[in-house]
Amino acid sequence: MNRTHTCGELRESHIGNEVTLNGWVQTVRDKGNIIWVDLRDRYGITQFVAEKTSVDENVFKTLQGFGREFVVSLSGKVVARQKGNPNLATGAIEVEVSSAELLNASKVPPFTIEDDTDGGDELRMKYRYLDLRRNPLQKSLKLRHKVSLETRKYLDSVEFMEIETPYLIKSTPEGARDFVVPSRMNPGEFYALPQSPQTFKQLLMVSGYDRYYQIVKCFRDEDLRADRQPEFTQIDCEMAFVEQEDVLNTFEGLVKHLFKTCRGIDFEGNFPRMTYDEAMEKYGSDKPDARFEMTFNNMNSVTQNKGFQVFDNAELVLGIVAKGCADYTRKQLDKLVDWVKRPQIGATGLIYCKVNVDGTFKSSVDKFFDQDAQAEWAKLTGAEKGDLILILCGDTNKVRSQMNELRLHMGTELGLRDPEKFAPLWVLDFPLLELDEETGHYHAMHHPFTSPKKEDIHLLNTEPGKVKANAYDLAMNGVELGGGSIRIHDRELQKLMFKHLGFTDEEAQAQFGFLMNAFEYGAPPHGGLAFGLDRLVATMGGSDSIRDYIPFPKNNSGRDMMIDSPAPIDEEQMQELGIKSIPVTAE
């Protein structure tokens, strides 16, 4: 071993020891007669010092030749530092250099390797291997490592087995596009990369592995958004002989364990629970940020039929209360109006009502609503003196979604979304089916294997949109950490579901025949859940950028900027695979 210690290890207790450390040169300060070198590795930073008069001439020269990010080996004696650096774990000591070796030089990096770097996004993606040297990213990856390991330890302790499922499979039914892999040995045929191990984990339940998990890559060929990656990692779990309550308790246990061991955070009591319907009513979202209140108020009863057409024509009038914001200036209010009118939000306007500290009201619709009417608003929404009521109206689904965005925006503005605060929330009783407004067809909200609630099955024919499922999500801080369901384990019910999803018997058999057949050989009741690891870790790290928690992410065009992939392959290889490139038809 070249080194005796890491750069984060030396303390006062080491004073007097002869040590050798390896690492990267963080800084060199050359004062002519004395040189300081800060040496860095993933464990920390250690300061080395050499005085011209007391060190070998060649050693001093070697040190003078060092530059930023050079890889070096430094030896010497640990001594007390005259003025300790309390910001550095090793700040009590420094090392008097006795020998120095250059292991590898470095060009000047294209951006600084500091907590706050001067590198832009693209440059850092291209030189990801340098970006990964920076502290914030090292911290992210350490957290990810720890979360993965603690997940495994916990699940193992409650009898889960990690079982690997294949990557070269056949289409999975998650609804997104598959990535496919041409088969050279079976020309004209293709594997698909899994969108999730869903069918395999259900087969494992049929096989009797009653508690399965896997930390596994999944693939979706979707048009990418900021928080999506073509490949992402799931903590994928399934249990047999359980009901919903067992699944929720088991994974609530896991999440508590992770926060305890990886962040030192204890949650008190059980995670709150809320139905999907309630979440939509109160937050306009199935993944509410429950760190702060500011829940929705249905203001129809106090706003409609008072002669103001905008409200009268709306399906739903929603109001939220921004505490202490009655002193918002005209400019601030105009900015809010502009904000909700942005195409990303799409509201046609925003109505406000200030509950002034003197007890009077001031709204943008004073023409239509007198002081008494506005007092009713305050009463209904619970707004107090000094508060601001913000009102949106329109079609139910749209206005909820707009108000959700506004609520989150106000939460951020008012500093209510503390990244070090964590508010878990189980959202239960999801609808089984979702109407695709374009095609007019229903499709599975979760996936086609989700079990409908027994008491709702009779609605499948008449009011499919009202059928609830044994499906649940864990939301935290406005993020969906994970979700799952109790599955169908009965072949006949599964057939019925496929029918309602518009599959013919032949299509269902062709795509999922193996699963339907498996259900004939003794399938136990089962259910499960999957966490998105990238999001879970980012949320635990107090960030909403999953990219900082993925070692080698792709950009929004699905491109790895560092290795410059995807890339063309040569004709010969394509011929072997039995494929040919063709111009892409317009969609």
Add this chain to the structure above:
Amino acid sequence: MNRTHTCGELRESHIGNEVTLNGWVQTVRDKGNIIWVDLRDRYGITQFVAEKTSVDENVFKTLQGFGREFVVSLSGKVVARQKGNPNLATGAIEVEVSSAELLNASKVPPFTIEDDTDGGDELRMKYRYLDLRRNPLQKSLKLRHKVSLETRKYLDSVEFMEIETPYLIKSTPEGARDFVVPSRMNPGEFYALPQSPQTFKQLLMVSGYDRYYQIVKCFRDEDLRADRQPEFTQIDCEMAFVEQEDVLNTFEGLVKHLFKTCRGIDFEGNFPRMTYDEAMEKYGSDKPDARFEMTFNNMNSVTQNKGFQVFDNAELVLGIVAKGCADYTRKQLDKLVDWVKRPQIGATGLIYCKVNVDGTFKSSVDKFFDQDAQAEWAKLTGAEKGDLILILCGDTNKVRSQMNELRLHMGTELGLRDPEKFAPLWVLDFPLLELDEETGHYHAMHHPFTSPKKEDIHLLNTEPGKVKANAYDLAMNGVELGGGSIRIHDRELQKLMFKHLGFTDEEAQAQFGFLMNAFEYGAPPHGGLAFGLDRLVATMGGSDSIRDYIPFPKNNSGRDMMIDSPAPIDEEQMQELGIKSIPVTAE
């Protein structure tokens, strides 16, 4: 939770308890007035009993309706068994049924779910989810789970971080064919699935993550052999600031930990080591089965120039000693001769020499070699009275490879390859380059990033075949468990290597530019190792069939028989991806 206990849990201490168990019906024995049901889950088997006279009529009827592999829930009181079954962990008790519920019926499975099943290979692959219910496979997957988890715990305890590398990458340089993935968002371009995370783990060393590991799927589009799969799992590791000795010690520690925790086996002292050259001389293999001796003897000096042309024309005459086999019959010897002549072995013949118990010799070449000559053979090979010397001759490489096969065959015949005995062996100093006899070109034996031994670099131009590398394998019981090398971390040396491997500067830059560039920004000395997890677990399980240790393996045509994949995809999907199927050209 539906159940109070698993089927492997109940003991005498539970007698008197009311319990509910869920599982699969292993057997029903209906004697008319009394019924026994054996209920199975992955934890074990529990016997239930019901007497017609003492149980509710409907319950008895329900039990009578049970068949093999039905999924059921049974409740009742735990009682002592009159005659315990010592072969069963739960054999001291049985459960008197008080209620019975059918959770799911089962068709009669196409083969028996027993340790020794009546199902053929193909049928079991098609119904893999049923095959996975069998004990031997459950045991395999449990071992695999445990090995994976203990690997992680151990590596974490010595500061390794698990870091995920991407699956959608660009060609890797392992020499096999890549599986590719057409990119819809970048038409005409392709991702490749990793043959290994080699370049990424080296980049992580440049990034300062000085101890990396990952349990990761790798992909090679090769023509399959019995022990190969298109996707397989590696324990992939890399360390910075280390020399070969550090790597060997670290992973010897891991392997010892795994055998200790997963098999209860302690290895005494350090693993033996041997150079590649010695392994080839003594065993004709770079992955010797060191559970037994029977090493090769170079018999040139005592066989050549005695007038027997077959020996005289041979480059190498090799003999091994089969202890106690002098009494082999003519038939047995003929069978051996036939065995080595099979095309898989390809020897032209086999010469034997019996060292009879009376001190005389009897060989198949008595015409050419008298008793004295044969006595010399015995002396050189160490054969004693009662032993049999088996001799092959020919070109060095061929005869070594043939003798390796014969040695393993004899080892098996003589019961020297005990699956419960484990003989690890480090094989060191592999050649850097390997001559491709077809093309006459050298290619990297390990991979192009392997560091040549410093003292051999000068031979690169003149005698490239003689250059040794800092490369090592861990062999066990005739299997290569893993291998690795110290890598090149110097851009200039890496360029030189690419030149010797026949890459132009442009080709090297196009394929590995990102790695070569990374080497300019402070690459530390580094090296690593990867274990084949499938093989490691199979070996630890005492088996040479990796398929039994892979949950969902593919067959020799790369086909998943259960889900029937690969499969055609539709025209529309191909068009979106910008590809078209074409007839495959003959190779």
